[in-house]
Amino acid sequence: MPRTESYRDDVATALNAPDRNQADLYRDLRSGAASGWDFSSRWFATPDNLSTIQTTQIVPVDLNALLFHLEQTLARANNVAGHPEASKHFIVLAQKRQSAINHYLWNEQDGWYADYDWKKGRVRQQLTAAALFPLYLRVASDKQAARTSIAVKKQLVKKGGLVTTNVNSGQQWDAPNGWAPLQWVAVEGLNLYGQQTLAKEIGMRFLDNVQTTYDKEHKLVEKYVVEGAGLGGGSGGEYPLQDGFGWTNGVTLKLMDLYCPKGLTCNNVGDIKKATQ
Numbered sequence: 001m002p003r004t005e006s007y008r009d010d011v012a013t014a015l016n017a018p019d020r021n022q023a024d025l026y027r028d029l030r031s032g033a034a035s036g037w038d039f040s041s042r043w044f045a046t047p048d049n050l051s052t053i054q055t056t057q058i059v060p061v062d063l064n065a066l067l068f069h070l071e072q073t074l075a076r077a078n079n080v081a082g083h084p085e086a087s088k089h090f091i092v093l094a095q096k097r098q099s100a101i102n103h104y105l106w107n108e109q110d111g112w113y114a115d116y117d118w119k120k121g122r123v124r125q126q127l128t129a130a131a132l133f134p135l136y137l138r139v140a141s142d143k144q145a146a147r148t149s150i151a152v153k154k155q156l157v158k159k160g161g162l163v164t165t166n167v168n169s170g171q172q173w174d175a176p177n178g179w180a181p182l183q184w185v186a187v188e189g190l191n192l193y194g195q196q197t198l199a200k201e202i203g204m205r206f207l208d209n210v211q212t213t214y215d216k217e218h219k220l221v222e223k224y225v226v227e228g229a230g231l232g233g234g235s236g237g238e239y240p241l242q243d244g245f246g247w248t249n250g251v252t253l254k255l256m257d258l259y260c261p262k263g264l265t266c267n268n269v270g271d272i273k274k275a276t277q
Helices: 004-015 022-034 061-080 084-104 129-136 142-155 180-192 196-217 246-259 269-276
Strands: none
Touching: 004 022, 061 084, 061 129, 129 142, 129 180, 142 180, 142 196, 180 196, 180 246, 196 246, 196 269, 246 269
């Protein structure tokens, strides 16, 4: 069925896909919304066409990296609770998932992590910011992390931070937008694999973007344009840009704390730059 909160939108999308089974299309739209990336070309068969969404035939790299972390957490928790057999069970699951991620969700030809199309039996070609989750959650080998960082630096690092994808589809989880949680995943993940220079470049570019927008509009927002001439609040998707925003606030504070030299107080990005010159 269409999503309750976007009923009319989903019906309109279905009208643009007369050859598709409507129930399948509505399920894929719901799944895309549940993914957190609602919506993005990473779920589409045709990059700029929402009605070609096929979320349920795609194995997401970020979700599986998070499940790997969850299985490790359950293994540690069961060990602490005195349940060694349950702990071993989750250790085995985590090991199997790590192996599967590094086999099925690794694009060896291009050198980055990507989603897997289980119906076609092949890894998808598109590079997205989700490629950094295996670094963030320590799934990647050193070699895979190094190759991923090269690709990310070349294709996804922009003037205002890390862009979500390199496709401008009009959807909010695509170019030219960048999202605070993905900046943090990138910074933490790259730092874990010795890529501090690239991590800081991403973090400071995003902080500059946030600071510049705040100086102009006196607020933080849900998402930001990170490439092109018009940096600032992001756009696209099904609803207007939201003010706030919890994850932007939190990531901004964490990045400022990370890059402000110890013993100093940094109230803005300018303070960080002065302290590190």
